[in-house]
Amino acid sequence: MTQMYNKVTDEVVKKLVAICGDQYVTTSEPLRHSYMARGIMGNEAVLPECIVRPANAEEVSKILVLANENLSPVTPAAGGLSGGFALPAIEPGGIYMDMTRMDKMTVDTENRVMVVEPGVKSGDAWRIFKTKYPDWAPPIPDGAPPAATVLGDAIERGFSLVTGVYGPQADMIMGMEVVLPTGEIFHTGSWALPGAKPFYRWGIGPNPDGLFLGSQGSMGIITKCAIKMVPHPHYKTVVAYGGETWDDIIRPAWEISKHEMGIAERTVMVQGGNYELVMTRWPKENVPVDYEFYKKIGVDQKWMNYECWAWSKEELDETLQGIDKIYKDYEVREKRTLPQQDLHPKQVASRLKKPNKIAIPYSLWQAGFLFITWYCPWLESGEMMEEYCTAMENYGFPPTMWVASIDHARQAIVMPILCYDSTEPGIFDKIREFNLETTKSFLKKGWINYRPDTFVHAPETFSKAKEYYKMLVKFRKVLDPNLILHPGRLAIPWESVSDEPSPLQE
Ligand SMILES: Cc1cc2nc3c(=O)[nH]c(=O)nc-3n(C[C@H](O)[C@H](O)[C@H](O)COP(=O)(O)OP(=O)(O)OC[C@H]3O[C@@H](n4cnc5c(N)ncnc54)[C@H](O)[C@@H]3O)c2cc1C
Numbered sequence: 001m002t003q004m005y006n007k008v009t010d011e012v013v014k015k016l017v018a019i020c021g022d023q024y025v026t027t028s029e030p031l032r033h034s035y036m037a038r039g040i041m042g043n044e045a046v047l048p049e050c051i052v053r054p055a056n057a058e059e060v061s062k063i064l065v066l067a068n069e070n071l072s073p074v075t076p077a078a079g080g081l082s083g084g085f086a087l088p089a090i091e092p093g094g095i096y097m098d099m100t101r102m103d104k105m106t107v108d109t110e111n112r113v114m115v116v117e118p119g120v121k122s123g124d125a126w127r128i129f130k131t132k133y134p135d136w137a138p139p140i141p142d143g144a145p146p147a148a149t150v151l152g153d154a155i156e157r158g159f160s161l162v163t164g165v166y167g168p169q170a171d172m173i174m175g176m177e178v179v180l181p182t183g184e185i186f187h188t189g190s191w192a193l194p195g196a197k198p199f200y201r202w203g204i205g206p207n208p209d210g211l212f213l214g215s216q217g218s219m220g221i222i223t224k225c226a227i228k229m230v231p232h233p234h235y236k237t238v239v240a241y242g243g244e245t246w247d248d249i250i251r252p253a254w255e256i257s258k259h260e261m262g263i264a265e266r267t268v269m270v271q272g273g274n275y276e277l278v279m280t281r282w283p284k285e286n287v288p289v290d291y292e293f294y295k296k297i298g299v300d301q302k303w304m305n306y307e308c309w310a311w312s313k314e315e316l317d318e319t320l321q322g323i324d325k326i327y328k329d330y331e332v333r334e335k336r337t338l339p340q341q342d343l344h345p346k347q348v349a350s351r352l353k354k355p356n357k358i359a360i361p362y363s364l365w366q367a368g369f370l371f372i373t374w375y376c377p378w379l380e381s382g383e384m385m386e387e388y389c390t391a392m393e394n395y396g397f398p399p400t401m402w403v404a405s406i407d408h409a410r411q412a413i414v415m416p417i418l419c420y421d422s423t424e425p426g427i428f429d430k431i432r433e434f435n436l437e438t439t440k441s442f443l444k445k446g447w448i449n450y451r452p453d454t455f456v457h458a459p460e461t462f463s464k465a466k467e468y469y470k471m472l473v474k475f476r477k478v479l480d481p482n483l484i485l486h487p488g489r490l491a492i493p494w495e496s497v498s499d500e501p502s503p504l505q506e
Contacts, residue, residue, distance in 0.1 A: 002276055003483055003496045006071045007092045008049040016052050016095070019062045024053040024101070034181055035096060041082030041371055041426050044320040048088055048096035052107040055101055057177060057185050057223040063158035064221070065183040065482045067095055074181075075486045076217040078152030081145055082372075082451070085216055089454045090488040094324065102223065107133055111199050114138060115126060115175050115226045118151045118343050125150050126354050129232070137161065137232035142269060143359040151225045156451065157214050159404055161307075161354055162230050162268040164257065166232075167407035169227075170213040174198045177224035178212060191226065198226030211475055216451075217486040219479055235316040238307045238351045240341040242300025246382030248338055249304040250403075250412075252330045254378055256306065256323055257409030263322035266315065270405035272304035274389075280400045280419045281361040291396070303341060307351060366397070368422035371433065373415045377404060381412035388416045388438060394422050395434045413450065432456060449467060455498075458491040463503035470504070 007035040008027075026032075029049050036045060049072075051110040054060045067074045071395045073094030077086035080098075088094055103119030105128070116125070123146020125138040142154040142161040153160070157170035175189030176199035189203035190196045201207065212219050249272045259263050275294040279287055289294075293300065306323055306404060310316035327338055350356060362369040371417050375385050381403055389399035400417040416433075420427050439449065443464050462469035473493045476483070488497035495502070 003487065004071070005073050005090070005092055005094060005484075008072050008095060009070070012066065012070050012072060013050055015066050016050065016063065016289055019066070020054055024055070026051050032096070034106075035077070035080060035098070036087065037080065037083045041451055042082070042084030042262055042368065043370065043431060044089045044454055045084035045087035046089060046091050047091040048093040048312075049108060049213050050094075050409050051098055053094045053101045057179055060097070060179045060223055061183040061185055063095065063097065064179060064181055064484070065067045065385070068182065069098045070481050071293075071482060072484065072499070073431060073487050074484055075489075076118075076221045078149040079145075079147045081148040082152065083157060085129050085489070086452075087450065088314050088486070088488075094484075097221065099221075105230070107136070108197070108227075109133060109136060111197060112136075112229055113198055113226050114229045115224060116150045117224055118149060118222065119409050120150050120354050122148050122153070124147055124149055124158070129229075130387065130488070135232055136229045138229055139166070139169060139227060140355060141169070141270075141396075142354070143356050144359060145357065146355050150227065151222060154225055154227055155213055155222055159406060162309075164270045164307075164405045164408065165268050166228075166230065167410075170409075172228040173209065173213070173225060174228060175203070175226040176212065176222050177219040177447050178222055180220050181482075181485040185223075189226070208308070211479075216489040216490060217281045218489045219296055219476060224298075231310050233311045234315055235310040236308065236352055237316065237320070238305055238343065238348045239323060240303050240305045240343055241318060241338050242303040242341055243336065243338045244301050246302060247383050248336055249302045250379065250382045251334075252327050252338065253306075253405060254409045255330065257378070257405050258457055259322065263319045264408050266308050266319045267306050267323070268309050269307040269410065270304060271403065272302065273402045274302050274399065275299050276398045276400045277301070277402060277417070279403065280365040280417065281358075284366055298342060300339065300341065305351065328428075328440075362417050362419055365419040366421040368420045368427070370416075370418040370420070371415050372418065372435065373413055373450040374408070374442060374447050375411050376442075376445075376452050377414055378409040378412045380445070380447070384412075384414050384442065384445075385416075387441065390435060391438050392416060397434070398466075428469055435459070452490060454488055454491050459494070459503040462491065466504055 002399045075088045076097045078099050080086045099118035102117035104117045105117045105120045122140035139160045141158050154169040160169050175191035180183050187207040190200040191198045192204050194297045308319045384403050392399040397418050402415045404413050439460045452458040483496045491497045
């Protein structure tokens with residue numbers, strides 16, 4: 001039977017006020033609506049009943065104890081820029097815990113670690129580093145809006161401005177302060193030893209931090225995170241090469257990225273796409289949709305960008321020459337033509353700007369957009385993108401596709417961007433059908449959804465990985481016996497979401 005939750009009563013609101021103070025608790029309807037987002041990353045979102053803004057881990061703990069007593073669901077949110085994912089997915093919506101008041105940041109250049117609270121925004125971290133620590137860079141998401149947080153992105157396992165070298169954001173984490181759903185507070189990594197610095201992730205025993213990373217706020221609330229910062233050399237540029245097929249961009253990028261301890265170390269971000277990615281950044285009625293127009297303005301059908309950072313001009317030149325040589329050799333060997341693009345200095349500058357804001361205009365095309373993200377082995381990404389583009393066209397969406405290398409092209413993050421008219425009747429059902437069809441096919445190929453949604457990716461994946469799912473349900477029930485935390489977001493357990501058949505059923 002579906003898990004039952006209670007509504008947030010006036011009495012609960014009074015107790016929340018007693019914990020956080022009057023000005024940090026609201027049930028105002030317009031304010032609750034201001035947190036709502038359907039789109040960007042997820043379409044399932046329910047209006048929360050109450051917003052609370054704690055100041056520290058102790059207040060977070062007290063709120064969770066209260067939520068357990070009242071059986072109210074609690075949804076944690078940092079910047080809220082993962083769209084629907086930072087909102088409740090079930091009714092009643094319960095307590096929305098806006099963490100933005102907790103915004104302290106400390107920087108330790110000796111141990112090369114920064115400590116952030118959940119409210120530290122990427123734009124602020126970048127600005128502070130630029131003026132106070134110019135030789136270091138905070139690991140912020142490359143393209144997320146400046147209000148997205150460092151911590152939100154790290155616990156989501158997102159992709160950063162140096163992801164091509166350093167891997168997913170969660171790999172950068174050195175320790176966390178966690179408030180469990182039952183209200184207990186603990187630290188992971190070497191931080192678990194009182195007085196110790198967060199210098200060693202694997203800490204003083206088996207490290208449970210993976211349970212919280214990618215859990216979409218359903219296992220515990222992170223109130224602090226120690227994360228590696230990276231060196232920031234200032235000889236930088238971006239080069240791009242075009243092609244006609246996905247293999248034209250995927251294969252040379254693989255050769256460049258696997259040149260580890262060589263040019264690949266200075267190629268911090270490798271990302272590509274197709275011409276539709278350019279076209280869908282404008283309102284639909286304002287731009288031609290056929291390729292001929294884009295060809296004339298020098299946009300290839302597909303292309304790959306390489307953002308390079310180096311300590312000297314010589315190092316940068318050597319990296320660019322290394323990339324070019326791999327392309328030239330590839331052209332001869334494979335009998336392909338893969339032109340280097342003639343980038344305008346403004347194009348280079350906008351790519352190098354952080355956070356780069358390039359992804360924001362997709363909403364212009366038709367008012368709605370949705371990023372769907374998958375991981376697969378790098379060399380299989382061409383096949384995934386081909387299949388995705390065909391499916392997008394079949395469903396009437398422009399085949400807008402983006403791909404990036406994670407950790408020297410060990411993995412690809414493949415992201416179709418669904419541009420749609422959110423006022424079109426039935427559009428959300430159509431998106432769900434599209435998601436279901438592609439998900440079923442991709443899971444058979446062993447590809448993995450990066451930010452599973454509650455009603456398609458999670459149940460489809462877990463019904464194929466039953467043993468793993470059973471373990472997740474066990475862990476969750478230990479950590480959160482009343483299942484109050486962001487219930488249903490990852491469908492762990494299924495009865496916290498729906499009374500439809502569980503993914504465990506045959
Ligand atoms: C235009 C655009 C471009 C983007 N580009 C990128 C990009 O380049 N790279 C990238 O990785 N991402 C990108 N994103 C996705 C997203 O913005 C980032 O992952 C973002 O950093 C998420 O951080 P946030 O602070 O907004 O998290 P939120 O949306 O607030 O939270 C993310 C998830 O974590 C949970 N959560 C939040 N805080 C806590 C907490 N303290 N404890 C436990 N759980 C918590 C939430 O419930 C939610 O499930 C982009 C998004 C947009 C809209």
